[in-house]
Amino acid sequence: MFYREAGDFKTSYSKDNQTFPIKIDRVGYYLVLLVAFLVVPFMLNDYWVNAIFLPFLIYSIAAIGLNILVGYCGQVSLGTGGFMAVGAYACYKLMTTFPDINIFFHVIIAGGITGLVCVVFGLPSLRIKGFYLAVATLAAQFFLVWLFNRVPWFYNYSASGQINAPERTVFGIEVTGANTEAWATYLFCLVFVVASAWIARNLTRGMTGRKWMAIRDMDIAAEIIGVNPLKAKISAFAVSGFFVGISGALFFAVYLGAVEVGEAFGITKSFLVLFMIIIGGLGSIFGSFAGAAFLVLLPVVLKVVGVDMLGWPTDMVAHLQLVIVGGLIILFLILEPHGLAQLWRVTKQKLRLWPFPH
Amino acid sequence: MSTQESYVTEDGRTIGPTVMEMKNITLRFGGVKAITDISFDIREGEIRAIIGPNGAGKSSMLNVISGFYVPQEGEVWYKGKKRPPMKPYQVAEQGIARTFQNIALFEGMTVLDNVMTGRIRQMNAGLLSQAIWKGKAEKEEIANREAVEKIIDFLEIQAIRKTPVGRLPYGLKKRVELARALAAEPSILLLDEPMAGMNVEEKEDMSRFILDMNDEFGTTIALIEHDMGVVMDLSDRVVVMDYGKKIGDGTPDEVRSNQAVIDAYLGVAHD
Ligand SMILES: Nc1ncnc2c1ncn2[C@@H]1O[C@H](COP(=O)(O)OP(=O)(O)OP(=O)(O)O)[C@@H](O)[C@H]1O
Ligand SMILES: [Mg+2]
Numbered sequence: 001m002f003y004r005e006a007g008d009f010k011t012s013y014s015k016d017n018q019t020f021p022i023k024i025d026r027v028g029y030y031l032v033l034l035v036a037f038l039v040v041p042f043m044l045n046d047y048w049v050n051a052i053f054l055p056f057l058i059y060s061i062a063a064i065g066l067n068i069l070v071g072y073c074g075q076v077s078l079g080t081g082g083f084m085a086v087g088a089y090a091c092y093k094l095m096t097t098f099p100d101i102n103i104f105f106h107v108i109i110a111g112g113i114t115g116l117v118c119v120v121f122g123l124p125s126l127r128i129k130g131f132y133l134a135v136a137t138l139a140a141q142f143f144l145v146w147l148f149n150r151v152p153w154f155y156n157y158s159a160s161g162q163i164n165a166p167e168r169t170v171f172g173i174e175v176t177g178a179n180t181e182a183w184a185t186y187l188f189c190l191v192f193v194v195a196s197a198w199i200a201r202n203l204t205r206g207m208t209g210r211k212w213m214a215i216r217d218m219d220i221a222a223e224i225i226g227v228n229p230l231k232a233k234i235s236a237f238a239v240s241g242f243f244v245g246i247s248g249a250l251f252f253a254v255y256l257g258a259v260e261v262g263e264a265f266g267i268t269k270s271f272l273v274l275f276m277i278i279i280g281g282l283g284s285i286f287g288s289f290a291g292a293a294f295l296v297l298l299p300v301v302l303k304v305v306g307v308d309m310l311g312w313p314t315d316m317v318a319h320l321q322l323v324i325v326g327g328l329i330i331l332f333l334i335l336e337p338h339g340l341a342q343l344w345r346v347t348k349q350k351l352r353l354w355p356f357p358h
Numbered sequence: 359m360s361t362q363e364s365y366v367t368e369d370g371r372t373i374g375p376t377v378m379e380m381k382n383i384t385l386r387f388g389g390v391k392a393i394t395d396i397s398f399d400i401r402e403g404e405i406r407a408i409i410g411p412n413g414a415g416k417s418s419m420l421n422v423i424s425g426f427y428v429p430q431e432g433e434v435w436y437k438g439k440k441r442p443p444m445k446p447y448q449v450a451e452q453g454i455a456r457t458f459q460n461i462a463l464f465e466g467m468t469v470l471d472n473v474m475t476g477r478i479r480q481m482n483a484g485l486l487s488q489a490i491w492k493g494k495a496e497k498e499e500i501a502n503r504e505a506v507e508k509i510i511d512f513l514e515i516q517a518i519r520k521t522p523v524g525r526l527p528y529g530l531k532k533r534v535e536l537a538r539a540l541a542a543e544p545s546i547l548l549l550d551e552p553m554a555g556m557n558v559e560e561k562e563d564m565s566r567f568i569l570d571m572n573d574e575f576g577t578t579i580a581l582i583e584h585d586m587g588v589v590m591d592l593s594d595r596v597v598v599m600d601y602g603k604k605i606g607d608g609t610p611d612e613v614r615s616n617q618a619v620i621d622a623y624l625g626v627a628h629d
Contacts, residue, residue, distance in 0.1 A: 221462035226450030
C-alpha cells in the first residue's frame with residue numbers, strides 16, 4: 001500500500017479544509033481513536049496507567065495549551081506550573097464546595113477559571129515581549145505557588161497544607177479517590193484529551209488561529225491589516241489557560257490524588273511542559289502529543305534499559321536523562337524548531353514520493 | 359473641475375468624488391521633519407501615485423493614512439468625515455488595506471492562510487462557533503475561501519497556495535502580499551513600492567494586475583513608485599514630494615512639465 005493522495009481529489013473547500021486531507025491519515029486517525037477507546041482500556045493495569053498513560057494524556061492537554069500560547073501566538077510563558085496549580089486548586093474548591101455537581105463539570109469550570117487568571121497575568125504581554133514577558137510569567141509562577149501555600153482558604157485549612165481529592169464518580173464509576181480502576185481514570189482523561197485536541201485544532205485552522213499566527217510572525221503588520229492585538233493575545237492566553245487549567249485539575253484530582261503545591265506545580269513543571277512543545281514541535285497539535293509522549297516515556301525507557309537491564313546506578317540514569325533532554329532541546333532549537341512534528345511531516349513527504357523521488 | 363463631481367477618463371473609467379483627504383499634515387520624528395504641511399486628496403476609483411526621491415516622506419505618508427504614525431498637525435478626512443485618532447487595526451476595519459515597502463507577510467503561514475488573513479473584516483464568527491467548527495464559523499470559512507480563491511486565480515498564484523510563504527522567491531512574495539491586501543476588498547488600497555526590486559517582466563505583470571484591479575473591482579489605489587515610466591502609465595494623478603514637502607500635484611503630464619519637479623529629480627541623486 002502506498003501513501004498517496006493521487007485519486008483523492010477534493011471537490012469542495014470544506015473537504016480541502018479537513019484536518020487530515022489524505023485518506024490514509026484519516027483512516028489511521030480513526031483507528032487510533034478506536035484502539036484508544038475500545039482496546040487499550042482492557043489491557044491496562046495500574047502500573048501502565050500511572051507510569052505512562054495518565055501522565056501522557058494529562059501532559060498532552062497542558063502541552064496543547066502552552067503550544068497555543070507559545071507556538072501559535074508567539075507569547076512566551078514560564079508560568080505553566082502555576083497555571084496548572086490554579087486548575088488544581090479551583091477543581092479542589094469546586095469539588096468540596098459543590099459535592100453534588102459532577103466532577104466532569106468541575107474540571108471544565110476549573111479550566112475556565114484558569115483561563116481568566118491566565119488573562120490577568122497575560123495583560124503585560126500587551127506592552128512587553130520576549131525575554132521580559134518570560135520574566136513576568138515567571139513571576140506569576142512563583143506568586144501563584146506562594147499564594148496557594150500561604151492562604152489556608154485554598155486548602156480548606158487542612159493541617160498538612162495539602163489538598164486531597166475526595167471520591168467522585170461519573171456514571172456511578174469512581175474516577176477520583178483511593179479506589180479507582182485503571183481503565184476508568186484512563187477513559188475519563190482520554191475524553192478530555194480528545195475534546196481538547198479537537199477544539200484546539202478547530203481554533204487553529206480558523207480565523208482565530210490565523211490571527212494568533214499573524215501576531216506571532218509579525219505583530220506590527222498584523223495590526224495594520226486589521227488584527228486587534230489586544231483581543232488576539234488575550235484570547236490566546238484565555239484558551240491556553242483553559243487547557244492548562246484542565247490538565248492541572250486532572251493532574252491533581254485523577255492522577256496524584258493529593259497535592260503539595262510547590263512539589264507538584266513548581267517551576268520544573270513549567271519547564272517540563274515547555275520542553276515538551278519544543279521537542280514535539282512549536283505550533284503543532286500533533287507535536288504537543290509527540291513531545292508529551294517523548295518526555296513521559298524517556299525516563300521509563302531509561303529506567304528499564306539502564307537500571308533494570310544494564311544494572312547502572314539509579315542516580316546516574318537520572319543524570320543521563322537530564323543530559324539527553326538538555327542536548328535534545330539545544331539540537332531541536334538549532335536544527336529543527338518545528339520539532340518531532342516536522343520530522344514526521346518530512347518523512348510523510350518523502351513517503352508520498354517514494355519510490356520515485358523525482 | 360470640482361472634486362465632488364464624477365468624471366470619465368479617456369480610457370472610459372469613472373472617477374468619483376473625493377474619498378480621502380489629507381489636510382495640512384505635519385509629521386516630526388524628534389527634530390526630523392518627515393512631512394511638512396502636506397495636503398492632497400484621493401478620489402474614488404482613481405489610481406493616485408505618490409512619488410519623490412529617497413527619504414522624501416512617502417512611506418511616512420502611507421503610515422499616517424494607516425494610523426501607524428500620528429501626525430503632530432493636520433487632519434485626515436475619510437468618506438466626508440474627519441477621522442478621530444485611531445489604532446491601525448481600526449483603520450483597517452474602515453476598509454483601508456495596504457502592502458509594505460519591505461514585504462510584511464506572515465512567514466510561518468501558507469500562502470492561503472496569509473491571503474485568508476486579509477478577510478478579517480468579513481469574518482466575525484464567535485470563539486465558541488469556531489471551537490466546534492459548526493454554524494457561522496464553518497459557513498463563513500467556506501464562503502470566504504471562495505472569495506479568496508477568486509483573488510488567488512486573479513493573481514495567478516494557484517500553484518503555490520499551500521506553500522509556506524517563507525519559501526517563496528521575492529517576486530512571488532510581493533504578489534502574495536498584494537493578494538492579502540486585495541482580499542480585504544478595501545475601499546482604498548495603499549501600495550508601497552509594489553514593483554521595487556522586480557525585473558521588467560515582473561513589473562509588467564504587476565502593472566497589469568494593478569490596472570485590472572482598478573478596472574474590474576473599481577478599487578481606489580494610492581501607490582508609491584520610483585519607476586517613472588510605470589507611474590506615468592498607471593496613474594491618473596500624481597503627488598510629488600521632496601524633503602517632506604509637496605512640490606507638485608496633478609496629472610502625469612502636468613507633473614512632468616513642472617519645473618520644481620524637474621529640479622528635484624535632477625538635483626537629487628536617486629535610484
Ligand atoms: N520611525 C522613524 N523614526 C525616525 N525617523 C523616521 C522614521 N520613519 C521615517 N523616518 C525619517 O523620515 C524621512 C522620510 O522617510 P520615508 O521612509 O517616509 O521616506 P520615503 O519617501 O518612503 O523614502 P524611500 O523612497 O527610501 O522609501 C526619512 O528622513 C527617514 O529617515
Ligand atoms: Mg518608502
